Amino acid sequence: MSTPPADAPAVHLHAVGKTFATRTGAVHALTGIDAQVGRGEFVSLLGPSGCGKSTLLRIVADLEEPSEGEVRVFGKPAAQARLDQDYGIAFQQAGLLDWRTVAANIELPLELHGVPAAARRARSRELLDLVGLHDVADAHPDQLSGGMQQRVAIARALAEEPGLLLLDEPFGALDEMTRERMQSELVRLVRASGAAVVLVTHSIPEAAFCSDRVFVMSPRPGRIASVVDVPLGPDRTEQLREDPAFFDVVTRVREALHAGSGAASASSASASPTSAASVERA
Numbered sequence: 001m002s003t004p005p006a007d008a009p010a011v012h013l014h015a016v017g018k019t020f021a022t023r024t025g026a027v028h029a030l031t032g033i034d035a036q037v038g039r040g041e042f043v044s045l046l047g048p049s050g051c052g053k054s055t056l057l058r059i060v061a062d063l064e065e066p067s068e069g070e071v072r073v074f075g076k077p078a079a080q081a082r083l084d085q086d087y088g089i090a091f092q093q094a095g096l097l098d099w100r101t102v103a104a105n106i107e108l109p110l111e112l113h114g115v116p117a118a119a120r121r122a123r124s125r126e127l128l129d130l131v132g133l134h135d136v137a138d139a140h141p142d143q144l145s146g147g148m149q150q151r152v153a154i155a156r157a158l159a160e161e162p163g164l165l166l167l168d169e170p171f172g173a174l175d176e177m178t179r180e181r182m183q184s185e186l187v188r189l190v191r192a193s194g195a196a197v198v199l200v201t202h203s204i205p206e207a208a209f210c211s212d213r214v215f216v217m218s219p220r221p222g223r224i225a226s227v228v229d230v231p232l233g234p235d236r237t238e239q240l241r242e243d244p245a246f247f248d249v250v251t252r253v254r255e256a257l258h259a260g261s262g263a264a265s266a267s268s269a270s271a272s273p274t275s276a277a278s279v280e281r282a
C-alpha cells in the first residue's frame, strides 16, 4: 500500500451507502454520505432514531462493510486503520470486564498488543490521572458508578493514543447532571490528547456543547442533510451552558434537525452553501 499523506483527514467518506439484506427485504440504511472529519476535530452525528448513525460509525470502525463508496481513516482503508489501532472506540455500555481491576481494564488493549507490563502500568496510571480516577485503580468496575465506568471506558479507548475516538452514545445511560459533567470532561480529555472524535448522540445540547461541527442526518436512508458549525471556541466549561451563543447553536441544530426530518430527499451536505463548504473542510 502506498504511504498515506501526512495531512490526510482523520475520516474521509465519499459516496458511502449501506443496504442490509434481511429476510423481509433490503433495508437502505445509508446513502450518498460525503464528509470529512479533520485531525483533532470534534464532530457529532445527530439524527432521528434508525437514520443510520451507528451504522456509519461502525463503517468507519471497519466493523461493517459499506455497500458502496469509499472510507479512509488517516488516508488509509478502514481495515488498515483498524489493524494499525488508529482509533479507540466506546459504546453506551461501558463494556468493562468485572473480573479485572480498573487499571487492568485500561491496560487490556495494550496487553493484547504485547506492550510490556511496566509500560502498560505507566500508561494506565497516566490515563487514570487524566480521567481523575487514580484512587480507584485497584477497584473492580462493579464498585464504580455509571459515570466512573464510562470514564474508565474512555480511558481504555485512549490507551493506545489513537488519533481518532469513535463514541456511540457513551453517556446515554447516565443521569442528566453526570452526563453534563462527562461532556466537559470528554472535551477536556480529547483536547489534551489531540484526538479527533466522532460522537453519535440523540441529544441536541450534547452535540452543541461538545462539537466543532454537527452533522445532522435525515431519516432513513440516512444522509447528511446539513452541517452546523459550532463557533464556541476550544474550551467548553459549565458556564458555556448559560451563554446566549450556546443557546444560538442549540437552536440552529434543532432547526436543522427539523428541516432534515422533513427533507429526506435533500442531497447530502448541500442543504445550504455553508453546509456544503463545511462538509468539505478538513
Ligand SMILES: Nc1ncnc2c1ncn2[C@@H]1O[C@H](COP(=O)(O)OP(=O)(O)OP(=O)(O)O)[C@@H](O)[C@H]1O
Binding pocket: 020, 021, 022, 027, 029, 047, 048, 049, 050, 051, 052, 053, 054, 055, 056, 202, 220
Ligand atoms: N445488521 C443489521 N441488519 C439489518 N438491518 C440493520 C442492521 N443494523 C442496522 N440495521 C438497520 O439499519 C437502520 C439504521 O440503524 P442504526 O442502528 O445505524 O440507526 P441509528 O440512527 O443508530 O438508530 P438509533 O438512534 O435508534 O440508535 C435501521 O433501520 C436498522 O434497523
